[in-house]
Structures are given as structure tokens and as C-alpha cells.
Amino acid sequence: MKKTLITAFALSASLAYAQQKETDRFQQYQPIWENGTLAQKDSLASVLLSEVKTYKTEAEYRTTLNLLHALGHEDQMASIEAVAKKKFPKGSLTRDAYLHEVYYKLETTSEKEKAYRELLKKWPATKFPGDELTYDYAIATLAGSYAKDGNASKATSYLSEMKERFWRGNGYLPVAQTLLAAGDTSSATPILKTVLDDAYYYITLPEEEKDNKARFASMGYAGSMSTYVNILVNQGKYTEALGLIEKALQIAPEQGDALSNVYYKSLMATGRKLEAYNILTKLYTKGQFNVEPDLKAVYADLNGSMQGYEGFNARLKEDLVKSIQDHIKEMATFKIAPAFELLNLKGEKVSLASLKGKVVVLDFWATWCQPCIRSFPGMQAAQAEYANDKDVQFLFINTWERDKEYKKNVVSFIEKNNYPFEVLYDDQKDAVTGQVMAAKYGVEGIPAKFIIDKEGNIRYFLTGSSPNVDYIKMEMKELIESAKKPYKG
Incomplete structure (x- = not known):
């Protein structure tokens, strides 16, 4: 067992070194592929093509393919990719080609599941340490297909196989939304709760621990919260919904705009109409005219009638136009x-x-x-x-x-x-x-x-x-x- 662990660690370290080396090589040529002349790009492409026969690792092939793409020499990529795939039949290039040319183009769920099993058989995830996200994409696609078929059990089962916690919300949330659209709230709710908990975990990390993955995961907090709270609102659980929203606004005030719609609805339902009114006017002055029926209702409740509403509405629209005019000056x-x-x-x-x-x-x-x-x-x-x-x-x-x-x-x-x-x-x-x-x-x-x-x-x-x-x-x-x-x- 110890020998196996050491071997796995050595493989992981070796791959990490190779990947970093090739990343450095890609960045080395950035001035040319980003700002070089056509002659410079053609010259670099010629050099790369002359080097291909000396490559010993798949990482070298992949870097050259990426460089040729950046240089605009896509027409020369196919032949090099073919050589690399033949040389490394169980490598990541062959695997990625299988995913994009076969797996992601399949239409039925049964075909996708069969192809997914073939993926794991030919290219086991354990052979590609640090590349878990590639497999999570494939899993999310299959889970989404099962959700569209109405098979919540299989969709949930596949979602549980995802490894990258920072990204899995991108697979979980669409499945939950599909199930919700089909009326399956009971299956969607725990999936949404997982997305919410993941985002909350990353959002509340100490600042010194927040890397790009944490920031990416945090971005999903408002979306998952809004969808989850909508379930509570539709179930009439307004007090519970308010508690979650106000907790969210405390830890992530910058996501207030994304939560505004569910927030004002919860405020209205719990009798906090003045607060709901304030949010509704802000939404209206941002061009969300679809909230006007609720705005009218709260206006009438707070004022005792609709008297003066037309003038009030006109002023809101004037404020919106003025806001847009100020905003476009920045552009x-x-x-x-x-x-x-x-x-x-x-x-x-x-x-x-x-x-x-x-x-x-x-x-x-x-x-x-x-x-x-x-x-x-x-x-x-x-x-x-x-x-x-x-x-x-x-x-x-x-x-x-x-x-x-x-x-x-x-x-x-x-x-x-x-x-x-x-x-x-x-x-x-x-x-x-x-x-x-x-x-x-x-x-x-x-x-x-x-x-x-x-x-x-x-x-x-x-x-x-x-x-x-x-x-x-x-x-x-x-x-x-x-x-x-x-x-x-």
C-alpha cells in the first residue's frame, strides 16, 4: 500500500512539473501570439512544426497545439493532433477528442451513459491526477440528461460522483432547475441545499484562504440562494426565506441585487411593506418594469389609494433615464x-x-x-x-x-x-x-x-x-x- 501511495505521489508530482514547464513555454511566446505581426506568427509556427518530431511527452504536443491555435494556424493542428493521439492512445488528447467528438454529441441518455462507462474504462480518472474537472463536466452532462428524462434518482446519483467541490454547483444547479420546472420540488430541494452550502463555505473562508477557485464558487451563492428561497416563497415559508436572505446579505452584501426579487416578495408577505416598497422602487428604476403590479399594490397599501401614482411613476422613469445617461458617459x-x-x-x-x-x-x-x-x-x-x-x-x-x-x-x-x-x-x-x-x-x-x-x-x-x-x-x-x-x- 505504501509503495502504491509513493508511486501515485511521484506520478502526480511529475505531471504537475510537466504541466508547469509547458505553461511556462506557452507564456514565453505570449508577445508573439498576442501582438506579433503575421510574419512573426508564421515564423514561430514553422519553428514549432520543425520541433514536433523531437517531442517525447504529450504535454509538449498539447502546448504546441495551443500555440498554433493562438497563432491562428488551426489548419496545421489536425496532423499534429493525429500523431499525438497515435503516440499516446490512452492520453488526455485522445480522451478529450472522445469527449468532444463523441460523448457530448450524443442525444439519448442511454447512449451517454454507455459512452461515459467507456470513458472511465479507457481513460480512468485515477490516471489523470489534477484533471478531475474534465470528468465532472462529463458527469454533469449525464446527470442533466437524466434530469430531463425525469429520473431524479439517477441524476442525483451521478451528481454525487463529482469531485471538485468548487465547481460542482455548475452541475447541481441546472439539474435542480430542470427538476423544479417539472414540478419535482422534493428532489430539487436537497440538490439546491448542497449548492448553497458549498457556496456559503467558500464565501465565508478567511480572506487569506480565498483563491480563484473560492471566488468562482462564491459567485454561485446568489443564484442558488435565489432559486432555493423561491421554493420557500412558493411554499409560503416567508419567515424562513427572510432569514436565509438576510443572512446572505450580511456575509455577501454585494449580491443584494441578485436577491432583490425574492427579498421584496418575502418582505411583502411578512408585512414589512415599507422595506418591500424601497426595494421595488430600486428595481423599477433599474428598468425592471415587470415588478410594477407589486409596486402598485404596495403603493396603494402605504398611501391608502392610487392617488399620485402616475406622477410618481413618471419620476421613477426620469430617474432611470438620467441614471443611464450618467452610466453611458463611462463608456x-x-x-x-x-x-x-x-x-x-x-x-x-x-x-x-x-x-x-x-x-x-x-x-x-x-x-x-x-x-x-x-x-x-x-x-x-x-x-x-x-x-x-x-x-x-x-x-x-x-x-x-x-x-x-x-x-x-x-x-x-x-x-x-x-x-x-x-x-x-x-x-x-x-x-x-x-x-x-x-x-x-x-x-x-x-x-x-x-x-x-x-x-x-x-x-x-x-x-x-x-x-x-x-x-x-x-x-x-x-x-x-x-x-x-x-x-x-
Whole structure:
């Protein structure tokens, strides 16, 4: 037994050293793959390709594949990957290819379960110490499939196999939400409680112990709390719900916005109407107009009638517009927008030059980007408002896709959701720098939106998103109308 433990430790230490060495090699070339010229990138790619025959470890192959991707030489990756997979048939590259090319594309739960067992048979998790997250992703996918089938027992059983506590909430929460949507509250509740307890554990760690994993896990606290408290609210357990919310606000006050909806409902139900009123007015002045029925009810209770409500409501909307106007000042910039000519879903060329004389809204997004997708209903509403304005053009720039069949996936996504968007593929590389359009615009994270004026100047740049349709619609209106006006410096 002792010998086995020593061997396992040595393997783990050896892998950790190899991974660190390759991470260092990747970072060594960062100036080139990030800011180098096309000639420099091509030169580095040639050097890497000439070195491949000397590689002795899978880590070396993986680093070179990552570098070729960063350099924009994806067309040369397949042959190298094929050599690596043949040389290391039981290695992580072959395993990852199996997951992405087979496992994640299966549709039925029975197929996924069979493929998962094959995964564990060919590539046991014990052979890849420190790589538990890869297996947790696979487990979460299978558990989610069982939840959609209504098999809560199997879904819960597979969830229990997950190893990475900091990440498992990402597998647990979707399963719980699926079960809740199907009306299975009894199965969903303990799953949510686990997510909540995990997030609470990481959020309450001493500051000196909080690493990136802890910060990541803490981010799920408001979401799991909101879902869990919603169950209590729906069950009429308002006092219990209030206790949990106020405990959450004590240890994580920064997550107050995410808990606002369940908080005001609990306050209303327990008779604390003035506090509920204060939260409701804040939500309304952030563009959450869907709370207006509750706002009216509390207003009437506190004032004894609806007298004066219309004026009150108008002032709230004025405050919202003023808040948005102040906010967009922080996004203001002024620089010439890089030129582009990209293909749309029909294969037609669309260039920035052809749109001169229009205000152009660019929205960089990807099919895997959930914040991008959450903002789409709001962007659709904003586009609809300008449907008859020939001086405004919305363009949705699809970028950073990870799948080889990205074009097919993009078309499917747009058609499935019936979005009336003009989508352009960001896959044309600059002849000098080798950069795609997102890089030329300085995009470091998506969603990213640019408002370009009629003369071709970037007037506003914003990142992040909101699921709030009304707020996005109002914010876009302020940005577009401001960009229509001459720049004053």
C-alpha cells in the first residue's frame, strides 16, 4: 500500500512539473501570439512544426497545439493532433477528442451513459491526477440528461460522483432547475441545499484562504440562494426565506441585487411593506418594469389609494433615464473604427465602408456565451425599436467559436430562436497581423458592444450584459441617439 501511495505521489508530482514547464513555454511566446505581426506568427509556427518530431511527452504536443491555435494556424493542428493521439492512445488528447467528438454529441441518455462507462474504462480518472474537472463536466452532462428524462434518482446519483467541490454547483444547479420546472420540488430541494452550502463555505473562508477557485464558487451563492428561497416563497415559508436572505446579505452584501426579487416578495408577505416598497422602487428604476403590479399594490397599501401614482411613476422613469445617461458617459470613447468586410449567414459580404452614413451597433457574441445569449431578447427589442430607422444598423458579430462546425451551429441557433439578426462570421484574418476582427477591436471578453457613428468613429464601447429587456432597450436608445449627434469632445 505504501509503495502504491509513493508511486501515485511521484506520478502526480511529475505531471504537475510537466504541466508547469509547458505553461511556462506557452507564456514565453505570449508577445508573439498576442501582438506579433503575421510574419512573426508564421515564423514561430514553422519553428514549432520543425520541433514536433523531437517531442517525447504529450504535454509538449498539447502546448504546441495551443500555440498554433493562438497563432491562428488551426489548419496545421489536425496532423499534429493525429500523431499525438497515435503516440499516446490512452492520453488526455485522445480522451478529450472522445469527449468532444463523441460523448457530448450524443442525444439519448442511454447512449451517454454507455459512452461515459467507456470513458472511465479507457481513460480512468485515477490516471489523470489534477484533471478531475474534465470528468465532472462529463458527469454533469449525464446527470442533466437524466434530469430531463425525469429520473431524479439517477441524476442525483451521478451528481454525487463529482469531485471538485468548487465547481460542482455548475452541475447541481441546472439539474435542480430542470427538476423544479417539472414540478419535482422534493428532489430539487436537497440538490439546491448542497449548492448553497458549498457556496456559503467558500464565501465565508478567511480572506487569506480565498483563491480563484473560492471566488468562482462564491459567485454561485446568489443564484442558488435565489432559486432555493423561491421554493420557500412558493411554499409560503416567508419567515424562513427572510432569514436565509438576510443572512446572505450580511456575509455577501454585494449580491443584494441578485436577491432583490425574492427579498421584496418575502418582505411583502411578512408585512414589512415599507422595506418591500424601497426595494421595488430600486428595481423599477433599474428598468425592471415587470415588478410594477407589486409596486402598485404596495403603493396603494402605504398611501391608502392610487392617488399620485402616475406622477410618481413618471419620476421613477426620469430617474432611470438620467441614471443611464450618467452610466453611458463611462463608456464614451472616440477613435476610428477598424475597417472590416465579413460574410453574413447567406454568404454575402458586409463591410463597414458600405454602412457609412449609418449608426452601427456591433455586438460580439458566441453560441457558447451565456451572458451574450441572455442579452439577446433585450437586443432584439432594441433592434425592433429602430426597425424603421434607415440610419441605424445592428450587426451581430459571431466570434471565438470553438467547434469546427461553427457555421452550422450558428445558423441552427439563430433559426431555432427566430432572431431577426444580421449575423456576420468573424473568421477573416488580417493579411498583416493575422488577427480576426474581435482582436482588431481590442475585444478581451464577450459580450462586447460598440456604437459607431455615421462617420465611422467608435463612440461607445461596453462589455457585459443584462437579462433585463427594458433596461437594454432604453440603454441602447440612449447610446444610439447620442451617437447620432456630432462629437463634441
